[in-house]
Amino acid sequence: MIKNKSLKKFPHDHLLGIEGLSPPDLNYLLDLSDYFAMHLDKKNTEKFKYLKNKICINLFFENSTRTRTSFELAGKKLGADMLNISVASSAIKKGETLIDTAMTLNAMQPDVLVVRHQDAGAVKLLSEKVNCGVINAGDGPHEHPTQALLDALTIKKRKGKISGLKIAICGDIMHSRVARSNIHLLNTLGAEIRVIGPATLIPKNIESLGVKVFYEMKSGLANVDIIIMLRLQLERMSGSFVPSIREYFRFYGLDREKLKFADANALILHPGPMNRGVEIDSELADDLDRSAIFEQVQMGVAVRMACLKTIVENKAKNGK
Amino acid sequence: MIKNKSLKKFPHDHLLGIEGLSPPDLNYLLDLSDYFAMHLDKKNTEKFKYLKNKICINLFFENSTRTRTSFELAGKKLGADMLNISVASSAIKKGETLIDTAMTLNAMQPDVLVVRHQDAGAVKLLSEKVNCGVINAGDGPHEHPTQALLDALTIKKRKGKISGLKIAICGDIMHSRVARSNIHLLNTLGAEIRVIGPATLIPKNIESLGVKVFYEMKSGLANVDIIIMLRLQLERMSGSFVPSIREYFRFYGLDREKLKFADANALILHPGPMNRGVEIDSELADDLDRSAIFEQVQMGVAVRMACLKTIVENKAKNGK
Amino acid sequence: MIKNKSLKKFPHDHLLGIEGLSPPDLNYLLDLSDYFAMHLDKKNTEKFKYLKNKICINLFFENSTRTRTSFELAGKKLGADMLNISVASSAIKKGETLIDTAMTLNAMQPDVLVVRHQDAGAVKLLSEKVNCGVINAGDGPHEHPTQALLDALTIKKRKGKISGLKIAICGDIMHSRVARSNIHLLNTLGAEIRVIGPATLIPKNIESLGVKVFYEMKSGLANVDIIIMLRLQLERMSGSFVPSIREYFRFYGLDREKLKFADANALILHPGPMNRGVEIDSELADDLDRSAIFEQVQMGVAVRMACLKTIVENKAKNGK
Numbered sequence: 030m031i032k033n034k035s036l037k038k039f040p041h042d043h044l045l046g047i048e049g050l051s052p053p054d055l056n057y058l059l060d061l062s063d064y065f066a067m068h069l070d071k072k073n074t075e076k077f078k079y080l081k082n083k084i085c086i087n088l089f090f091e092n093s094t095r096t097r098t099s100f101e102l103a104g105k106k107l108g109a110d111m112l113n114i115s116v117a118s119s120a121i122k123k124g125e126t127l128i129d130t131a132m133t134l135n136a137m138q139p140d141v142l143v144v145r146h147q148d149a150g151a152v153k154l155l156s157e158k159v160n161c162g163v164i165n166a167g168d169g170p171h172e173h174p175t176q177a178l179l180d181a182l183t184i185k186k187r188k189g190k191i192s193g194l195k196i197a198i199c200g201d202i203m204h205s206r207v208a209r210s211n212i213h214l215l216n217t218l219g220a221e222i223r224v225i226g227p228a229t230l231i232p233k234n235i236e237s238l239g240v241k242v243f244y245e246m247k248s249g250l251a252n253v254d255i256i257i258m259l260r261l262q263l264e265r266m267s268g269s270f271v272p273s274i275r276e277y278f279r280f281y282g283l284d285r286e287k288l289k290f291a292d293a294n295a296l297i298l299h300p301g302p303m304n305r306g307v308e309i310d311s312e313l314a315d316d317l318d319r320s321a322i323f324e325q326v327q328m329g330v331a332v333r334m335a336c337l338k339t340i341v342e343n344k345a346k347n348g349k
Numbered sequence: 350m351i352k353n354k355s356l357k358k359f360p361h362d363h364l365l366g367i368e369g370l371s372p373p374d375l376n377y378l379l380d381l382s383d384y385f386a387m388h389l390d391k392k393n394t395e396k397f398k399y400l401k402n403k404i405c406i407n408l409f410f411e412n413s414t415r416t417r418t419s420f421e422l423a424g425k426k427l428g429a430d431m432l433n434i435s436v437a438s439s440a441i442k443k444g445e446t447l448i449d450t451a452m453t454l455n456a457m458q459p460d461v462l463v464v465r466h467q468d469a470g471a472v473k474l475l476s477e478k479v480n481c482g483v484i485n486a487g488d489g490p491h492e493h494p495t496q497a498l499l500d501a502l503t504i505k506k507r508k509g510k511i512s513g514l515k516i517a518i519c520g521d522i523m524h525s526r527v528a529r530s531n532i533h534l535l536n537t538l539g540a541e542i543r544v545i546g547p548a549t550l551i552p553k554n555i556e557s558l559g560v561k562v563f564y565e566m567k568s569g570l571a572n573v574d575i576i577i578m579l580r581l582q583l584e585r586m587s588g589s590f591v592p593s594i595r596e597y598f599r600f601y602g603l604d605r606e607k608l609k610f611a612d613a614n615a616l617i618l619h620p621g622p623m624n625r626g627v628e629i630d631s632e633l634a635d636d637l638d639r640s641a642i643f644e645q646v647q648m649g650v651a652v653r654m655a656c657l658k659t660i661v662e663n664k665a666k667n668g669k
Numbered sequence: 670m671i672k673n674k675s676l677k678k679f680p681h682d683h684l685l686g687i688e689g690l691s692p693p694d695l696n697y698l699l700d701l702s703d704y705f706a707m708h709l710d711k712k713n714t715e716k717f718k719y720l721k722n723k724i725c726i727n728l729f730f731e732n733s734t735r736t737r738t739s740f741e742l743a744g745k746k747l748g749a750d751m752l753n754i755s756v757a758s759s760a761i762k763k764g765e766t767l768i769d770t771a772m773t774l775n776a777m778q779p780d781v782l783v784v785r786h787q788d789a790g791a792v793k794l795l796s797e798k799v800n801c802g803v804i805n806a807g808d809g810p811h812e813h814p815t816q817a818l819l820d821a822l823t824i825k826k827r828k829g830k831i832s833g834l835k836i837a838i839c840g841d842i843m844h845s846r847v848a849r850s851n852i853h854l855l856n857t858l859g860a861e862i863r864v865i866g867p868a869t870l871i872p873k874n875i876e877s878l879g880v881k882v883f884y885e886m887k888s889g890l891a892n893v894d895i896i897i898m899l900r901l902q903l904e905r906m907s908g909s910f911v912p913s914i915r916e917y918f919r920f921y922g923l924d925r926e927k928l929k930f931a932d933a934n935a936l937i938l939h940p941g942p943m944n945r946g947v948e949i950d951s952e953l954a955d956d957l958d959r960s961a962i963f964e965q966v967q968m969g970v971a972v973r974m975a976c977l978k979t980i981v982e983n984k985a986k987n988g989k
Binding site: 402404406430434455456457459 | 709715716734735738739741742745941942943945963964965966967969970
């Protein structure tokens with residue numbers, strides 16, 4: 030049983046993004062995630078019953094091993110029945126609209142839909158048409174809220190806090206939903222955020238989100254406590270965004286040399302999957318003292334347990 | 350517990366089609382479906398145990414989001430273990446025959462196989478080679494019995510009866526397993542069936558199934574209580590069957606104007622996925638007073654629960 | 670409960686291959702498999718709880734209906750939660766390395782990974798990077814240990830023993846992981862092994878594994894008790910390995926004529942999926958007196974139950 034009375038209700042039917050969530054909202058989810066993370070760490074094999082007889086549908090319009098598997102595991106650890114639907118085997122191919130797909134699944138009365146879609150805003154649109162809870166598992170370049178939560182949980186567990194930390198997010202900021210969700214979350218909880226990358230990969234007016242922009246690693250990493258490296262999408266490696274992989278790694282790939290610019294205890298995060306030798310040096314990625322990359326995956330299961338439990342229970346309270 | 354003593358045993362090992370089922374057979378399945386539908390509607394979250402420790406394999410040689418998901422949900426709500434096999438990941442690609450695939454799965458001793466296949470008759474052939482129960486989830490243009498049952502259940506719940514209703518089935522009758530199963534079922538239960546469509550999409554001798562044929566909507570829809578719109582397969586939209594989408598919609602697409610030909614309380618059904626603007630007007634499809642399209646999906650889960658329970662239990666009684 | 674005190678602990682963390690396993694190791698797995706096979710045969714529907722709350726991930730880099738389904742069923746019959754990951758929907762496509770995929774899944778803390786991969790040695794490499802148990806479900810042309818175990822169990826149940834039997838393995842020995850695992854297992858348990866096939870499909874120095882080589886069926890099958898026919902990979906049917914399907918069947922395909930060379934009670938095995946009319950005559954494959962092909966599939970579920978239980982419990986004992 031969860032007895033921590035400081036836990037406050039999460040006042041939203043869906044988890045569509047980090048933007049708009051308050052510090053208490055975020056802390057509610059992070060505290061509950063931490064509770065599950067501690068439980069998992071004890072290798073306590075007793076399964077939870079919170080979502081017994083509840084039905085969760087993973088509706089993935091884009092492929093994803095880690096996110097889909099993480100949600101599936103999280104749901105099963107809470108006792109839910111999990112169904113997977115991937116676009117490859119979907120009616121979309123037959124010309125059905127996103128909304129009809131959503132309403133069809135809704136008519137089957139699941140308790141929560143976990144949705145990944147290639148278009149920004151598609152998950153929100155879908156949430157307006159259904160009467161079950163919806164969790165955004167990534168929508169185009171827009172948001173990926175559970176990734177930001179698991180990053181925050183990893184940081185909290187390693188550094189004991191988020192407020193006041195200097196955090197650099199490096200690489201392809203332009204196309205990254207992870208960057209966007211992280212900026213919203215870490216800013217809301219009081220961190221100082223910097224983004225670092227080539228000008229072609231930094232969106233204009235990104236400063237309006239409350240970040241400082243750096244175009245090279247030396248000044249950008251100066252004294253930072255946390256370095257979040259982003260995946261460089263393979264399809265952008267050649268062409269107008271990046272001159273070549275070798276050039277990219279030389280200027281923006283994290284290695285031991287560049288790491289020296291940061292705080293001596295700086296921690297490295299990466300949402301995965303990694304391009305070793307592109308955005309991060311392979312040997313550094315495997316250094317468990319500096320890199321929390323696999324710890325992030327572990328926290329991911331705990332965060333998704335917290336989000337699934339919260340959204341399903343909110344829906345049950347609200348009826349319909 | 351199901352205490353309705355009027356329920357009679359369903360005297361078949363498999364559910365391969367509607368053709369050949371008697372009114373008591375159909376009413377047995379519909380009554381049991383209705384029982385499950387009422388249960389689901391109460392949002393009673395207690396799962397049934399009828400199929401606890403039973404194994405159901407969804408064997409789909411054609412893709413389908415809605416039917417596969419509906420069966421998977423239905424099985425899980427009865428406590429069964431559900432396995433999905435899709436042709437894309439199947440040994441068929443390695444040259445194995447349908448029968449060998451079936452016998453291989455049979456040797457793993459499942460309790461029921463739910464099979465969709467692109468060829469008419471394939472599911473029956475398969476059922477002769479295995480000693481578990483088999484449910485046809487659609488075989489080519491032949492039959493789709495659970496779709497006909499869910500249509501009938503939707504009609505019964507909205508209109509209180511089937512016998513005596515005037516029902517029009519509109520569109521591509523030629524290639525539609527839904528049309529075929531519906532004609533058998535609704536005729537057996539005493540409805541008056543009409544089929545409407547262009548001559549190129551109406552099979553010859555269809556009158557022998559006990560339907561009246563109409564080649565235009567005005568006379569076809571006159572005074573009907575139920576309109577079942579069929580999906581126009583995209584691959585038939587151009588070519589010798591249909592001159593153009595615009596023409597097709599003008600003559601056979603259901604809109605407010607054509608709906609006026611029908612009874613003032615006529616109900617619209619569609620098996621989905623819909624081609625909005627092709628066989629049905631988009632705004633009309635969303636009118637919950639006239640369209641029962643998403644109610645059909647909801648009934649689908651209840652119908653599949655009834656069919657799975659019935660076929661699995663019959664098999665257990667018959668041994669082997 | 671399993672009370673057979675003769676059962677000895679299996680002293681390995683993973684099941685990566687048959688090579689290197691001792692007779693007691695093999696007999697431990699075969700005895701436990703036999704226990705499960707007898708249980709399944711009684712149609713005892715009570716599910717086991719051995720793996721309750723345990724998580725098994727099927728990680729398949731190659732497609733497989735039968736092996737994946739067999740493991741999934743086996744795990745479910747033991748009460749485990751089963752997750753399927755296929756390469757088609759995997760991050761591998763995004764350029765992630767095998768090791769990163771493995772470590773990512775490992776960070777989600779499953780209890781066992783069942784892995785099929787197209788490259789020999791890939792499963793062993795992966796097992797060195799994770800702290801859960803790993804079962805090899807086939808790695809390139811290297812090993813397929815559960816197939817060899819199910820072949821052995823089938824033989825033991827039909828012939829009462831393995832030691833002293835004359836066993837012929839026929840066909841594409843060169844590319845067959847099944848052949849390799851079978852040679853190791855059957856040799857270790859005291860059978861006399863022959864391999865038969867065209868010179869182009871027999872690896873050099875295969876005699877060093879303790880087999881006799883025959884290039885034609887008449888002398889090769891003389892007096893054998895067991896004939897294991899191998900699948901001819903379709904992609905090798907034309908080209909430098911085999912002149913034509915017709916020629917191959919004439920010289921190496923098993924039919925009634927060639928069967929006469931063997932012992933009068935010789936039993937036929939095939940790992941499936943079969944190419945009827947290529948490596949085996951279709952009518953002969955269906956002769957249940959001579960062919961144990963579908964019995965092998967049935968034993969496969971029992972063997973995978975034994976392997977999953979053993980590896981998961983070993984991991985739990987060893988901690989981490």
